[in-house]
Amino acid sequence: MTSLAKPISNRNTTSKLGYRFLQRSKLTLVTTLSLLLSGVVMSDASKDQEIHSSHGIAMHGDLKYSKDFKHFDYANPDAPKGGEIRLASTGGFDSLNPFVIKGNSAAGLISLGQGLLYDSLTTQSEDEPFSQYGSLAKTIIWPEDRSWVTFKLEPEARFHDGEPIRSDDVKWTFDTLIAKGHPQYQSYYGDVVEVLTPDELTITFKFKDTTNKELALIIGQLPVLPKHYWQDKDFTKADLTIPVGNGPYRIKTIDPGRSIVYERVKDWWAKDKAINKGQYNFDTIRYDYYRDDSVAIEALKADQFDVRVESSSKEWATAYEGPQFEDGRMVKTLIKHDNPTGMQAFVYNTRRKPFDNIKVREALGYLFDFEWTNKTLFYNQYTRATSYFNNSELGATGLPQGEELKILNKYRDQLPEEVFTKEYSVPKTDGSGNIRQNMRKAITLLKEAGWSLKGGKLLNKEGAPMKFEIMIVQPSFERVILPFQKNLKRIGVEVDIRKVDVQQFIKRFQSFDFDVMVGTFGQSSSPGNEQRGYWHSTQADNKGSRNTIGIKNPVIDDLIDLVITAPTRDSLVARTRALDRVLLWNHFVIPQWHFPAYRVVYWNKFDFPKDAKTHYFSTDTWWAKDAKQDK
Structure with missing residues (x-):
């Protein structure tokens, strides 16, 4: 959702491309009949306006990536899989349920759109102002006024226990997060007035009015949970029971309050989708917890974990010195960006x-x-x-x-x-x-x-x-x-x-x-x-x-x-x-x-796309050098 992006192309990927020279009434009739036959729920007001059907949706303007794109520009599709990356967090954790207000949930479980453990209907490209591409969703359908949005799910989508992901899971997730989840979900999705599931692969969200144009995009960021796993459990409980996910990683081990280790799901159904090519390359991702930042910095220099984004100017100026920096075993670098830095105060x-x-x-x-x-x-x-x-x-x-x-x-x-x-x-x-x-x-x-x-x-x-x-x-x-x-x-x-x-x-x-x-x-x-x-x-x-x-x-x-x-x-x-x-x-x-840059310190055993322009710093596109050598 940031504008550090490369210039947006003039490419138009909506359904109107194939009917550019047809009369609007003919377009509406053909599209409406097609959508009704495919189970899409439409309001009466939408039946006389242009309907878009696409692999993605942009907030303003056109999508950068066409339907047949192979990978995001900021990812290396040839990045080898394997190895481990060790990351750090401070404090501790007492919950593996990041969706409720109780407890302090472990690092890595979710992020905006795709996280490690959970996938979402769509995922955001990191080199456009704000565009979403289908992840669990294969196709996104919406009317010109964006009064509703329909997602057609990927038939092959599966949870980690092998159960299929269906529209009923999406509806159950939405209803549960609104009723029992963190208050932010009520605020974020407050303009959704109705959720319909005409068939097991189709879900439609209807909105309160036609002015909230962003809602068709942010509803796609909804993480999808398994109804069959949660329906007989107390969703409001914050504990350390390992849940069933559907993302690129599953939880391998936890040491309560001290560490959590994720392992790559090697048979993940979505690993070959274009949005995921070149990402999620490590076999394991480990988060270790430290009492505070000063302890974490010493642990980093002692090779107890691998990567840190430094927030302290004093530590940046004084802490990262020694033979490991002089001989190149550790790297200290500024990665400049044009992202909004928000307000610290x-x-x-x-x-x-x-x-x-x-x-x-x-x-x-x-x-x-x-x-x-x-x-x-x-x-x-x-x-x-x-x-x-x-x-x-x-x-x-x-x-x-x-x-x-x-x-x-x-x-x-x-x-x-x-x-x-x-x-x-x-x-x-x-x-x-x-x-x-x-x-x-x-x-x-x-x-x-x-x-x-x-x-x-x-x-x-x-x-x-x-x-x-x-x-x-x-x-x-x-x-x-x-x-x-x-x-x-x-x-x-x-x-x-x-x-x-x-x-x-x-x-x-x-x-x-x-x-x-x-x-x-x-x-x-x-x-x-x-x-x-x-x-x-x-x-x-x-x-x-x-x-x-x-x-x-x-x-x-x-x-x-x-x-x-x-x-x-x-x-x-x-x-x-x-x-x-x-x-x-x-x-x-x-x-x-x-400060308009990321201050990054890491052990020099990784590669990553050096010229990538993205909105947020992430190691999702990094890979281990030794994995490349093994390959």
């Missing part, structure tokens, strides 16, 4: 005082000295975050213009005047550590919010001091917060730093039990329904949702709907910029920084 919980006050939120932002932090702690590696869609065309810049201004003008009396008169910018310093000017600005805003500095303490009108806690899960982040804590203390704000382990962080995060925390909001270059989970009022009190801030704002609700219903790429960009601008001017977070 100090996140306010606006459900709690004093963070329900916009002036307080804005004021505290003046006490975070990014310039000093970047120079002193980060070796000047980072760029300050100034958007929820950093590093992309989707971020708001300058003053609103064109379609964006037209949208925002409708809400002018409900928005801060600055939205229209000032370009959004974060507070800046000279990097010397002297922030007196920023302190004065912060105190002025706090006075306007009803706070005053007396006896070295910042007090509200009732005489209660401002005191709050910043929750972190990474011990290394304490060095970033300590200078911020010191600056806050200088204006009378008492701040505690609360370090918690992964399990406690997840529990408090899901129950909104925090004052301020360090958090991230990841983004793609094709934003849509996931924005509802981040910012919509309906998710603010829904524990486990991603609306961690607690936003309840009718303008933002409307802007989210506009993003979801954008009819073209240009309108999507304008509407997303409007949403970004309103989020920024509400000061829901204190923006931190971003």
Whole structure:
């Protein structure tokens, strides 16, 4: 769902290709009769409009890959199979059920679309803005208005226990995830109003209206579970029972909380599909768990696992040295990208005082000295975050213009005047550590919010001091917060730093039990329904949702709907910029920084396509060098 892609081709793969010179009425009649005979369920409104039938579906424009494509460009179809890759995670796990809110599920089980253990109806290509290609589905059918979508399943599709995958499994999965799964599924698929299974290989999803164009794509990302396995079990239970999957790997062994090992399903029914060629090459994938990142880094250098994407600038600058790097046994490399980097920030919980006050939120932002932090702690590696869609065309810049201004003008009396008169910018310093000017600005805003500095303490009108806690899960982040804590203390704000382990962080995060925390909001270059989970009022009190801030704002609700219903790429960009601008001017977070590259460290025993342009870093297309030699 990102736009780092190679240029999209002019190729049109929908059903209208074969009927280009026929009259529209004849096209509709022929297509309708064909679909009715094949069991596709259509609404009356769809019978007089063009029906598309294809191996894939694009959000905007045409598909890059034609029906007869052999493999994705970013995968090597000749990559040898074999060997092992060892990866790492931190904390621990106590569940093999990633679909419910309970427990901390093991790494690798699912991802957006295909994961290791579970397959989905479609899979996303990683070199297009947002296109889905059939995986469990052989054919995708939809009307011009996208009021419904039908998937024709692959007859050969099988679960790992040999049972066939049928439309009843898909419907059971959808119904169960909506009723018993993580709250994100209700948010993500909330506009689905009916699911029909006219035969064992056909399933149709009908939608609430025709404006949510993305829904026909994201419903394809639904992981499909075996009804026969789950129907007599408690789906809400989070335990370590190894489930039946249908993806490229199955679980081989687990050491609860310490490691999980996946083995490649060598007779996987989908291994020769074009979407999978050159991927899932390792015979085994092992995840080992470490207490924290510092322990993991030492384990990596001691050859206890193979690959790490480094998130710390300090560790990147200082930790990866030694003879194994000098002689080439280990490689340290930057893989640059043009993906949206989202927003990393100090996140306010606006459900709690004093963070329900916009002036307080804005004021505290003046006490975070990014310039000093970047120079002193980060070796000047980072760029300050100034958007929820950093590093992309989707971020708001300058003053609103064109379609964006037209949208925002409708809400002018409900928005801060600055939205229209000032370009959004974060507070800046000279990097010397002297922030007196920023302190004065912060105190002025706090006075306007009803706070005053007396006896070295910042007090509200009732005489209660401002005191709050910043929750972190990474011990290394304490060095970033300590200078911020010191600056806050200088204006009378008492701040505690609360370090918690992964399990406690997840529990408090899901129950909104925090004052301020360090958090991230990841983004793609094709934003849509996931924005509802981040910012919509309906998710603010829904524990486990991603609306961690607690936003309840009718303008933002409307802007989210506009993003979801954008009819073209240009309108999507304008509407997303409007949403970004309103989020920024509400000061829901204190923006931190971003970095437009992956910092990758790995043991030099792998190959991978060197010039691949993809949206996300992944080892799915890597292969072991020794496997190549064996072959």
